[in-house]
Amino acid sequence: MPSDHPHPAGRCAVCAVRDSALCATFAEPELAALRAIGRRRTLPAGQIVVSAGDPASFCANLVSGVLKVVREEHDGRTQIVGLLFPGDLVGEPFVEEARDTLVALTEIDLCLYPRQPLETLLTHHPAATHLLLRRALATLAEARKWMLMLGRRQAPEKIAAFLLDMERRLEPAAGGGYHLPMGRAAMGEVLGLTIETVSRQLSAMKRAGMIALPSRRHILLLDRPKLAQIAG
Amino acid sequence: MPSDHPHPAGRCAVCAVRDSALCATFAEPELAALRAIGRRRTLPAGQIVVSAGDPASFCANLVSGVLKVVREEHDGRTQIVGLLFPGDLVGEPFVEEARDTLVALTEIDLCLYPRQPLETLLTHHPAATHLLLRRALATLAEARKWMLMLGRRQAPEKIAAFLLDMERRLEPAAGGGYHLPMGRAAMGEVLGLTIETVSRQLSAMKRAGMIALPSRRHILLLDRPKLAQIAG
DNA sequence: CGCTCGATTGACTACCTTCAATGAAAGTGG
DNA sequence: CCACTTTCATTGAAGGTAGTCAATCGAGCG
Numbered sequence: 141m142p143s144d145h146p147h148p149a150g151r152c153a154v155c156a157v158r159d160s161a162l163c164a165t166f167a168e169p170e171l172a173a174l175r176a177i178g179r180r181r182t183l184p185a186g187q188i189v190v191s192a193g194d195p196a197s198f199c200a201n202l203v204s205g206v207l208k209v210v211r212e213e214h215d216g217r218t219q220i221v222g223l224l225f226p227g228d229l230v231g232e233p234f235v236e237e238a239r240d241t242l243v244a245l246t247e248i249d250l251c252l253y254p255r256q257p258l259e260t261l262l263t264h265h266p267a268a269t270h271l272l273l274r275r276a277l278a279t280l281a282e283a284r285k286w287m288l289m290l291g292r293r294q295a296p297e298k299i300a301a302f303l304l305d306m307e308r309r310l311e312p313a314a315g316g317g318y319h320l321p322m323g324r325a326a327m328g329e330v331l332g333l334t335i336e337t338v339s340r341q342l343s344a345m346k347r348a349g350m351i352a353l354p355s356r357r358h359i360l361l362l363d364r365p366k367l368a369q370i371a372g
Numbered sequence: 373m374p375s376d377h378p379h380p381a382g383r384c385a386v387c388a389v390r391d392s393a394l395c396a397t398f399a400e401p402e403l404a405a406l407r408a409i410g411r412r413r414t415l416p417a418g419q420i421v422v423s424a425g426d427p428a429s430f431c432a433n434l435v436s437g438v439l440k441v442v443r444e445e446h447d448g449r450t451q452i453v454g455l456l457f458p459g460d461l462v463g464e465p466f467v468e469e470a471r472d473t474l475v476a477l478t479e480i481d482l483c484l485y486p487r488q489p490l491e492t493l494l495t496h497h498p499a500a501t502h503l504l505l506r507r508a509l510a511t512l513a514e515a516r517k518w519m520l521m522l523g524r525r526q527a528p529e530k531i532a533a534f535l536l537d538m539e540r541r542l543e544p545a546a547g548g549g550y551h552l553p554m555g556r557a558a559m560g561e562v563l564g565l566t567i568e569t570v571s572r573q574l575s576a577m578k579r580a581g582m583i584a585l586p587s588r589r590h591i592l593l594l595d596r597p598k599l600a601q602i603a604g
Numbered sequence: 605c606g607c608t609c610g611a612t613t614g615a616c617t618a619c620c621t622t623c624a625a626t627g628a629a630a631g632t633g634g
Numbered sequence: 635c636c637a638c639t640t641t642c643a644t645t646g647a648a649g650g651t652a653g654t655c656a657a658t659c660g661a662g663c664g
Binding site for chain 2: 213214222235273274279283285291332
């Protein structure tokens with residue numbers, strides 16, 4: 141693992157996720173305490189951040205990059221059950237053992253907090269616990285939306301919904317469209333499809349003029365209304 | 373709706389879910405406040421408790437019975453995204469609008485709390501918020517397990533896992549086995565399958581001697597190891 | 605007794621997966 | 635800088651699983 145470095149004083153003020161992350165609930169006195177236990181760290185794409193079953197020794201704010209939350213079957217089948225974007229909380233406070241594997245899809249910047257001190261801090265600040273509750277409920281709502289998709293939609297609907305969803309969540313790329321933070325395999329893991337089905341559906345949409353694929357991971361949405369209609 | 377009645381003083385002490393529900397976090401002074409705003413109500417099977425989109429005016433503890441949490445597609449396709457059992461919290465505090473439809477699968481007993489007073493109470497009792505957070509995280513973990521099932525497993529695995537899961541959560545019926553709180557259609561909604569597929573899989577398992585179906589909803593598990601093996 | 609609703613079973617179809625080969629892009633070493 | 639290797643994506647063909655449509659069955663109820 142790359143070495144980490146202490147959180148530079150004042151750095152929070154210029155942090156990219158200062159207003160959306162957990163730290164937004166803290167004002168100056170508590171923020172100093174938070175800063176004192178925080179460590180910034182950069183991890184390369186592909187790096188496993190936590191493995192399912194590991195003792196969860198820390199939580200973190202995701203400052204930049206994208207993480208996948210993966211759940212595995214004993215026989216090796218995997219399903220991505222969540223994606224984490226900048227501002228999202230990485231790891232679950234008050235949970236002793238990691239239930240899912242977290243993998244960096246891109247290079248990521250984390251703001252790490254050892255779990256014990258963080259929990260102590262949270263316990264004394266109801267507003268923070270309250271925010272965590274709201275977040276957890278929002279994540280649950282999203283997971284349930286996802287369940288509907290996995291259980292009931294067919295491949296074209298899944299792909300169209302996914303492409304539109306990613307556009308909302310990712311920054312636009314130079315030249316329009318956006319840059320997917322994952323390959324076809326991970327798309328399949330998200331949607332409960334095989335890599336071949338994903339590829340075929342994308343090709344079909346390209347052929348139909350609904351999207352363009354300038355490069356493997358660069359997506360251009362050409363016919364948003366049509367995509368929205370397919371997505372349902 | 374059937375009329376409700378005020379919460380009889382002292383009733384909490386003999387409540388079936390007194391130790392597992394939200395009220396377990398409250399000691400006597402706060403419990404009195406909770407009791408003051410609580411109302412008991414009984415609803416018949418099939419009753420819609422909340423419709424998606426409704427303003428969420430209350431939360432409740434489920435005292436007895438089973439509820440389904442349903443999410444709907446615009447075109448009518450539905451997916452059950454959660455089941456609620458005695459002791460579970462019904463509705464989400466701090467959420468203004470219901471995201472899902474809640475339907476009683478059996479006759480249910482609720483202990484209703486108007487949302488506003490409940491939230492006020494919660495805000496002043498960090499321990500309760502903390503419990504809610506833990507619950508929400510547990511529910512999220514369960515939803516994710518469910519996602520893995522919906523996305524990756526095939527019909528026999530889904531059915532076997534479901535039958536074993538229900539056995540864990542329901543009380544044993546007289547004469548062994550248990551009584552399913554739902555019909556084939558709802559099983560399909562839980563597992564992302566059609567009613568016909570559910571029926572066929574159950575018939576196949578019956579033919580294989582793994583289960584017995586003395587009546588429509590009465591399930592007997594005859595070969596648990598085999599079922600567990602199929603469930604994966 | 606007949607009606608209604610839910611469950612079962614069958615026949616057929618469609619969709620997605622699996623297996624396999626080809627193609628393209630990125631990384632490595634000469 | 636180019637050949638080689640590796641990885642990822644695409645495409646094709648075949649097969650299987652679950653969905654759809656439709657008929658039958660059976661239990662519960664008026």
